[in-house]
Amino acid sequence: MTAGTLTPQVPARPRHRRVRNPGLGADRVFRAHSGLVFLFLYVPIGLVVLFSFTAGEHAGEMRGLSLRWYGEAFTNQFVTRALSSSLQVGLLTAVLSTTFGTIAALALQRVRPRLRAAYDTLTYIAIVIPGIVIGIASLVFFVNVFGFLNPLLAGAWPSVLGEAPKLAPGLQTIVGAHTVFAMALVIVLIRARLAGMDRTLGEASADLFATPWRTFRQITLPQLSPAILAGFLLSFTFSFDEYVITSFVKGNVTTLPIYVFSSIRRPPVKPDINAIATVILAFTLLMLLSGWLIYRRGARRAGASPVAPDATVDV
Amino acid sequence: MEDSEGRSKTANGRGSGLVTALLLVPTTAWYLFLLVVPLGILIVFSLGTRTDVGGYSPGLTLQNYADLPTRWPAFQNTLTLALIGTILCALVAYPLAYYLATRAGQKRTVLLILVILPFWTSFLVRTYAWLQILGANGIPSLLQTLGVEPRPVFLNTHAAVLLGIVYNYLPLMVFPLYVSLERLDKRLIEASKDLGANRLRTFFQVTLPLTAPGLVSGALLVFIPMMGEYIIPSILGGGKIYFVGNALVDLYLQSRNWPLGSAAAIGLIALVVLTATVYLRLTRVSSQRDVSLL
Numbered sequence: 001m002t003a004g005t006l007t008p009q010v011p012a013r014p015r016h017r018r019v020r021n022p023g024l025g026a027d028r029v030f031r032a033h034s035g036l037v038f039l040f041l042y043v044p045i046g047l048v049v050l051f052s053f054t055a056g057e058h059a060g061e062m063r064g065l066s067l068r069w070y071g072e073a074f075t076n077q078f079v080t081r082a083l084s085s086s087l088q089v090g091l092l093t094a095v096l097s098t099t100f101g102t103i104a105a106l107a108l109q110r111v112r113p114r115l116r117a118a119y120d121t122l123t124y125i126a127i128v129i130p131g132i133v134i135g136i137a138s139l140v141f142f143v144n145v146f147g148f149l150n151p152l153l154a155g156a157w158p159s160v161l162g163e164a165p166k167l168a169p170g171l172q173t174i175v176g177a178h179t180v181f182a183m184a185l186v187i188v189l190i191r192a193r194l195a196g197m198d199r200t201l202g203e204a205s206a207d208l209f210a211t212p213w214r215t216f217r218q219i220t221l222p223q224l225s226p227a228i229l230a231g232f233l234l235s236f237t238f239s240f241d242e243y244v245i246t247s248f249v250k251g252n253v254t255t256l257p258i259y260v261f262s263s264i265r266r267p268p269v270k271p272d273i274n275a276i277a278t279v280i281l282a283f284t285l286l287m288l289l290s291g292w293l294i295y296r297r298g299a300r301r302a303g304a305s306p307v308a309p310d311a312t313v314d315v
Numbered sequence: 316m317e318d319s320e321g322r323s324k325t326a327n328g329r330g331s332g333l334v335t336a337l338l339l340v341p342t343t344a345w346y347l348f349l350l351v352v353p354l355g356i357l358i359v360f361s362l363g364t365r366t367d368v369g370g371y372s373p374g375l376t377l378q379n380y381a382d383l384p385t386r387w388p389a390f391q392n393t394l395t396l397a398l399i400g401t402i403l404c405a406l407v408a409y410p411l412a413y414y415l416a417t418r419a420g421q422k423r424t425v426l427l428i429l430v431i432l433p434f435w436t437s438f439l440v441r442t443y444a445w446l447q448i449l450g451a452n453g454i455p456s457l458l459q460t461l462g463v464e465p466r467p468v469f470l471n472t473h474a475a476v477l478l479g480i481v482y483n484y485l486p487l488m489v490f491p492l493y494v495s496l497e498r499l500d501k502r503l504i505e506a507s508k509d510l511g512a513n514r515l516r517t518f519f520q521v522t523l524p525l526t527a528p529g530l531v532s533g534a535l536l537v538f539i540p541m542m543g544e545y546i547i548p549s550i551l552g553g554g555k556i557y558f559v560g561n562a563l564v565d566l567y568l569q570s571r572n573w574p575l576g577s578a579a580a581i582g583l584i585a586l587v588v589l590t591a592t593v594y595l596r597l598t599r600v601s602s603q604r605d606v607s608l609l
Contacts, residue, residue: 026514027418030410030413030414030418031414031418033410033411033414034410034411034414034415034419034426037407037408037411037485038426038429038430040407040482041429041430041433041482041485041486042433044441044444044445044448044482045433045436045440045441045444047444047447047448048440048443048444048447051447058452059447060447060450060452060453061452096341099341100341100342100345101342103338103339103341103342104338104339104341104342106338107334107335107336107338107339108339110331110335111335111339119339119342119346122346122350122351124591124595125350125354125588126346126350128539128587128588128591129354129543129584129587129588130540130542130543130544130545130560130583130584130587131543131545132543132545132560132563132564132583133357133543133563133580133583133584134350134353136357136563136564136567136576136580137353137354137356137357137580138349138353139567140353140356140357140360140573141348141349141352141353141356144356176345176349177349179345179349180345180346180349180350183342183345187342212331234435237435241437241438241439243438243439243546244545244546244560257437257439260439260440260443261439261546261550264443264446264550265549265550269446269447273443277437277440277443277444280436280437280440281436281437281440284435284436284437285432285436288432288435288436292428
């Protein structure tokens with residue numbers, strides 16, 4: 001077959017007409033569709049923010065503008081206590097999972113493939129299993145462990161020290177259960193970064209007689225820091241907002257999501273919930289945006305350094 | 316020289332082996348005590364029997380798994396709504412991803428971030444927003460003032476839960492679709508048009524098959540969390556629309572039938588892990604195919 005036999009089969013004129021006009025039309029359709037999707041994504045959130053500024057008595061309406069409900073929400077002791085619990089839980093979870101996840105990801109680079117595969121499977125299970133199952137399983141675990149340990153503790157406790165402490169669910173159990181998922185998340189992030197990193201730099205550093213610790217501090221850590229920061233922020237955001245697992249292992253502690261959930265289950269909902277929700281939104285957005293900006297700057301710098309032109313010129 | 320270097324290397328190796336082991340201690344402890352052991356307890360419980368006052372008494376029976384069909388409505392509900400939700404997500408996300416990948420130009424990075432941003436903001440707040448919108452003072456009262464009688468009820472319906480899961484998980488669908496559409500070789504579409512195929516035919520015979528891996532990834536990425544959903548059916552379904560998650564909570568906390576609850580939990584895990592494994596296999600296969608195409 002030659003090109004000559006093909007050409008006549010292409011209907012030149014109708015093709016042009018078909019492509020150009022509907023082309024513009026299609027562009028408009030796609031644009032309109034995308035606009036609608038963005039409205040769908042943002043209008044509900046926007047309404048919550050808008051309604052938080054109402055001066056009226058009900059959550060679902062707009063009567064005048066005021067900051068009244070912010071005042072009511074954040075002078076309410078239950079809210080401030082819940083906020084402080086949530087901040088503690090989020091911060092502790094983020095610190096633990098970022099530290100443990102990062103060192104584990106580094107160690108996993110150097111273990112036998114089979115062992116690494118075992119850890120990868122556990123990481124994958126931790127991420128994929130629904131929170132509701134993790135919550136129930138953790139509850140059953142803590143109830144059994146505390147039921148077993150408390151009598152032992154009471155028996156072994158020297159009476160001089162007064163009454164034996166009783167292990168019970170609370171902040172520690174929330175942090176413990178959150179850290180499973182958050183740590184798995186950090187491990188995935190750090191391992192992805194490590195896989196994309198230039199290994200020759202580390203090898204060069206070792207060849208130049210740097211100690212492993214120095215190589216780590218001067219070569220690996222700077223390249224890794226954006227991913228570590230991203231892991232920290234994502235774990236914090238996850239933990240700060242987590243409801244399902246928390247509801248099982250919280251004991252007497254009330255976190256902010258627990259407070260919000262129980263309030264919206266008991267109508268009528270007051271506008272202070274909108275104010276709390278707006279503060280949660282603003283807070284998480286701020287964290288994510290700053291994290292993203294730092295990550296992008298760090299990634300660009302890390303990506304640029306191996307091929308930095310001045311370095312090659314200097315050599 | 317050689318000798319000393321060899322010796323220092325082995326010493327170094329032994330030392331770093333110890334360091335490696337130490338670095339893995341916290342993660343090992345966490346995975347062991349807060350993941351493996353609790354899941355192990357669930358398995359043991361699922362083989363036991365219920366005492367008269369609830370809870371668990373040791374046993375070795377498969378009766379709880381045989382009783383699982385009594386909870387079939389929850390499983391059926393979950394699978395149906397998650398499936399419809401996934402299809403809706405795909406229908407909404409595909410044109411958006413197409414627009415972002417081919418027509419958005421410079422704005423695409425910003426728009427992509429705007430797509431994923433809601434996903435990382437508070438899940439509870441997003442679901443609460445729909446509670447207000449669909450609740451009696453929201454759209455229903457708006458429709459009533461426009462003359463719709465009687466005032467329609469949206470909350471506590473299947474549709475409300477469906478809307479909630481599509482809203483919450485849509486961003487997860489957009490990303491894999493965007494990546495596969497972005498990678499798509501535009502010359503193939505031109506070629507199809509040059510050969511006389513119209514837009515529709517080009518889409519179904521060229522674009523869709525070539526972006527199928529992205530579509531499958533996105534579908535599984537939203538289907539998996541939808542199956543384990545608990546908050547959305549509780550808030551927007553008002554306890555009337557049952558997901559497996561809601562059935563689990565009922566079995567554990569209300570009827571205190573821990574063995575049957577554990578069996579249901581294992582059933583849910585099996586569903587999720589099965590789907591996720593299919594996902595991993597498919598993405599691995601498709602990335603290999605990508606490489607071979609290059």
